[in-house]
Amino acid sequence: MDTTSAIPSPASRKMLLDHARTVAELADRHAVTLESILAILRSGRVDDRAARTIAIETATTALVELRMETDVQRSSMIEPVVGAFARLQSDLRPLVRFGALDVQFVEPPTTGRALPGEVAHVARAIVRSAVLAIVDAGESRRVRIQWDCDGLNLLIGIRDDGTGEMTAHDDSLRPIVERVSALNGEFSVSATPGWGSSLSVKIPLDAPVESEFLEDTVQLSPREREVLRLVVSGARNKSIAERLSISENTVKFHVSNLLRKVGASTRSELVALARR
Known part of the structure; x- marks a missing residue:
């Protein structure tokens, strides 16, 4: 029986090792987060209300980091x-x-x-x-x-x-x-x-070629650029909020600012100007 095809290539082995290392690092990081939350909830130094607030902030921060890490890993995988x-x-x-x-x-x-x-x-x-x-x-x-x-x-x-x-x-x-x-x-x-x-x-299968939207004529913040690129891709406010880990109201605020800065009256007009 030919077993050579079952032997992973050096590139495949490196990919597997990198993936295993990433998983191990994430597991350690989340173990620390869970231990921190337990320590906060068990602490006798803070009352229940303060403990809940701190625990929620700790969990929220960990979730945002997890989503960012997942997005990076997902975008680099084939x-x-x-x-x-x-x-x-x-x-x-x-x-x-x-x-x-x-x-x-x-x-x-x-x-x-x-x-x-x-x-x-x-x-x-x-x-x-x-x-x-x-x-x-x-x-x-x-x-x-x-x-x-x-x-x-x-x-x-x-x-x-x-x-x-x-x-x-x-x-x-x-x-x-x-x-x-x-x-x-x-x-x-x-x-x-x-x-x-x-x-x-x-x-x-291929992402659209991105250009530097409106750089020469309009000054945009880094977050506004992120929102604009997603708007141009066709994403709705809810999807943009999930992708950027922000609220829908914050997305609406950024879109409103983009409309004002670009001089567009509608979302469709904003997309058209950004693609020009």
């Missing part, structure tokens, strides 16, 4: 499309095993282009959200999930055998729309009454 799909199947295994919904998987071709980590992560989240929305509706017995790759985009197809009344404006699909928009993708729903609904998603 996942083979087949491996990313296998992780999706693993994520949905409890639902397949214990739920009443028959989930059928159509695997992508093994020759498909590898996915950027952010795309793979969002793609799995989209499918999970769609399946949960179908389960909550309680009108389908079967759902078919298909991934494909045309070299430039990840193509996701999700079809159920429900009543065929789903639309792209359903509240249950709003998280999907926001995630797809954040990656400058496309989302559509087609439904046939009595035959079921089909969800189609196209996510670009």
Whole structure:
């Protein structure tokens, strides 16, 4: 038996070691955070109200750091499309095993282009959200999930055998729309009454080329530049708030400032001026 193909390359070994080191560092960091929170809550030097306040601040700081670290790790990772799909199947295994919904998987071709980590992560989240929305509706017995790759985009197809009344404006699909928009993708729903609904998603594998927006004419703060880039990518306020770990009200404040500084009256006009 030829075992050479099972031996990881030096680059693969380095990637695995770097990943293991990162995981270990995160585990140590969060262990310290949990120990700190326990110490605060057990302390006899502060009253309950002060202890809660300090514990919340400690946990919030740790969560922000975790999200930042996760974003960095995710953006630097590359996942083979087949491996990313296998992780999706693993994520949905409890639902397949214990739920009443028959989930059928159509695997992508093994020759498909590898996915950027952010795309793979969002793609799995989209499918999970769609399946949960179908389960909550309680009108389908079967759902078919298909991934494909045309070299430039990840193509996701999700079809159920429900009543065929789903639309792209359903509240249950709003998280999907926001995630797809954040990656400058496309989302559509087609439904046939009595035959079921089909969800189609196209996510670009390459991020749009970024330019230095309005640098020559408008002075923007670093945070305003971050908000502007996300607005131009199609992200909504809620998605921007999650990406930057700030509140939606803060996002609205920055967008309002951008409109004023740029001289735009609408969000669409702001995007047009930024892309010019």
